[in-house]
Amino acid sequence: MSPSAPLMSVTNLRKVFGVRDENGKRADFVAVDDVGFEVNRGETFGLIGESGSGKTTTGRMVLGLEKATSGSVTYEGNELVGLSDLDMRRYRKHVQIVFQDSGSAFNPRRSVGAQIAYPLTLFRMASRTEARAKVLDLLDRVGLQPSHYDRYVHEFSGGQRQRLGIARALVTDPDFIVLDEPTAALDVSVQAQILNLLKDLQRERKLTMLLITHNLALVEHMCEHAGVLDHGKLVESGPVDDLLTNPVSDITRKLVDAVLEPELSATRG
Amino acid sequence: MTDAMALEVKDLSVDFHTDGGVVHAVRAANISVREGAILGLVGESGSGKSVTSLAVLRLLGTTRAKITGGQILFRGENLLDKTEKEMCAIRGPHIGMVSQNALSALDPSFTIGAQLVEVIRLHQGVDKATARIKALEALDLVALPDSKRRLKAYPHELSGGQRQRVVIAIALSCRPELLLADEPTTALDATVQKQILDLLLDINAELGTSILLVTHDFGVVAHVCTDVTVMRRGDVLESGPVEQVLTRPQHPYTQGLMRAVPHLHLDEATRSVPRADRRLFEFRTEDKETLDVA
Numbered sequence: 320m321s322p323s324a325p326l327m328s329v330t331n332l333r334k335v336f337g338v339r340d341e342n343g344k345r346a347d348f349v350a351v352d353d354v355g356f357e358v359n360r361g362e363t364f365g366l367i368g369e370s371g372s373g374k375t376t377t378g379r380m381v382l383g384l385e386k387a388t389s390g391s392v393t394y395e396g397n398e399l400v401g402l403s404d405l406d407m408r409r410y411r412k413h414v415q416i417v418f419q420d421s422g423s424a425f426n427p428r429r430s431v432g433a434q435i436a437y438p439l440t441l442f443r444m445a446s447r448t449e450a451r452a453k454v455l456d457l458l459d460r461v462g463l464q465p466s467h468y469d470r471y472v473h474e475f476s477g478g479q480r481q482r483l484g485i486a487r488a489l490v491t492d493p494d495f496i497v498l499d500e501p502t503a504a505l506d507v508s509v510q511a512q513i514l515n516l517l518k519d520l521q522r523e524r525k526l527t528m529l530l531i532t533h534n535l536a537l538v539e540h541m542c543e544h545a546g547v548l549d550h551g552k553l554v555e556s557g558p559v560d561d562l563l564t565n566p567v568s569d570i571t572r573k574l575v576d577a578v579l580e581p582e583l584s585a586t587r588g
Numbered sequence: 589m590t591d592a593m594a595l596e597v598k599d600l601s602v603d604f605h606t607d608g609g610v611v612h613a614v615r616a617a618n619i620s621v622r623e624g625a626i627l628g629l630v631g632e633s634g635s636g637k638s639v640t641s642l643a644v645l646r647l648l649g650t651t652r653a654k655i656t657g658g659q660i661l662f663r664g665e666n667l668l669d670k671t672e673k674e675m676c677a678i679r680g681p682h683i684g685m686v687s688q689n690a691l692s693a694l695d696p697s698f699t700i701g702a703q704l705v706e707v708i709r710l711h712q713g714v715d716k717a718t719a720r721i722k723a724l725e726a727l728d729l730v731a732l733p734d735s736k737r738r739l740k741a742y743p744h745e746l747s748g749g750q751r752q753r754v755v756i757a758i759a760l761s762c763r764p765e766l767l768l769a770d771e772p773t774t775a776l777d778a779t780v781q782k783q784i785l786d787l788l789l790d791i792n793a794e795l796g797t798s799i800l801l802v803t804h805d806f807g808v809v810a811h812v813c814t815d816v817t818v819m820r821r822g823d824v825l826e827s828g829p830v831e832q833v834l835t836r837p838q839h840p841y842t843q844g845l846m847r848a849v850p851h852l853h854l855d856e857a858t859r860s861v862p863r864a865d866r867r868l869f870e871f872r873t874e875d876k877e878t879l880d881v882a
Binding site: 369509511514521535536574575577 | 777778780807810831834835844848854863864866871
């Protein structure tokens with residue numbers, strides 16, 4: 320495999336949910352329809368869309384958290400759609416996710432350190448002592464203290480919870496991370512810290528990332544390439560510098576227009 | 589717009605008595621909304637911005653929250669001297685409220701129409717038929733399509749943006765002089781956020797309603813506000829016309845916050861830096877100490 324080949328490629332990906340219509344009859348709801356894109360090594364790919372566009376479902380299918388109805392997802396050339404549960408588990412240490420609300424992704428009754436360390440023992444990647452040392456290192460790297468290891472998730476602020484979520488995602492040394500609206504619930508100054516941290520980590524660890532968001536300013540800041548989803552279809556994709564300056568589709572234009580910049584525009588009355 | 593004030597908060601202090609001691613949520617804050625203006629009250633979590641807006645309506649609820657000083661002047665009277673009964677006659681007809689979470693502001697067991705009619709009948713003392721007509725007008729005002737049918741809809745049948753329109757319709761149904769909007773668009777998609785903000789602009793222009801808009805987003809401020817007040821940890825740091833505060837912020841905190849926001853349209857200097865090297869402004873621990881002293 321040549322180093323220039325994309326780390327992750329998605330082709331003709333489709334997800335159909337069975338739903339009930341107004342009359343209680345079974346019906347199909349196509350959440351993701353024929354979506355394809357590639358994510359280059361060490362880059363961040365932005366998946367843009369409004370709520371209900373299918374961006375989160377796509378992200379979950381890439382991670383194997385949601386079974387694709389049809390289509391293909393390859394990681395380093397290996398097909399992931401249709402993998403057995405066992406093979407999928409092996410793949411999972413290479414790919415991780417940071418959720419919008421990391422607080423709710425932690426068990427409130429166990430210490431956060433033990434939860435961050437859990438995948439290491441699950442995958443038999445380290446002994447207990449090694450796992451603890453590794454988690455302490457990671458906590459330090461994401462800007463937390465060693466004393467935080469034995470605390471519970473409710474003791475942390477929103478920004479700290481997001482740092483914990485990032486630490487947990489990184490503990491298995493993955494190559495690929497999905498970020499699902501990682502800063503949507505954060506204050507402006509905390510968002511800046513988290514975005515800077517993600518960029519630093521990406522450089523240090525040569526991480527490849529998929530950023531799911533409806534915020535185009537985030538995409539401009541983080542992503543080299545991006546794609547726009549509308550009602551499950553990928554309507555446009557390409558280098559961010561083109562995509563956001565010369566949008567072709569209506570939905571992209573609409574999203575670009577909807578960005579409120581913190582400067583006064585000339586047209587403002 | 590005149591120089592008269594729709595709302596003047598003078599030296600307002602609010603304390604919370606918690607198990608861990610007294611928290612000064614708002615400290616001698618001065619905030620004014622000019623008549624016909626839209627004031628953006630900006631701050632991060634814990635700045636006291638929402639507490640201030642709740643204090644205006646005397647809705648601080650818990651027995652732990654105490655207004656320890658100051659005045660809230662509305663139509664020449666101090667709202668802090670009002671009895672609860674007098675406040676009831678002010679909330680709704682004179683000061684309307686739009687909260688962040690429209691779903692929790694609406695009762696899931698009643699139709700939109702019933703909730704609008706209730707408010708209109710309570711405050712305007714009209715009969716049911718008249719109230720229904722007024723309810724329809726209110727929904728038309730906020731440009732909710734198919735308003736007649738929507739009267740019979742329950743909150744769960746509407747999208748987030750539609751629900752927020754309904755909440756705004758309820759707040760405006762009695763034509764208050766002042767509207768308090770606490771993060772009205774934070775939970776919404778970017779495109780829907782813009783529609784709701786444009787709606788607030790239309791209402792401000794057509795009805796002359798003065799608006800106090802609580803937000804953490806300078807983008808929202810730049811889009812709709814005429815004036816800005818910046819709060820941090822209970823203190824008002826800076827106030828002024830939006831042109832002044834956004835183009836020449838005086839306080840280091842305001843300057844830092846504005847540089848911490850990611851932009852869509854970059855200047856040449858920023859664009860010339862490779863994307864992997866671009867970083868947003870972060871307050872460092874030293875900065876925080878300086879800010880605390882200042």
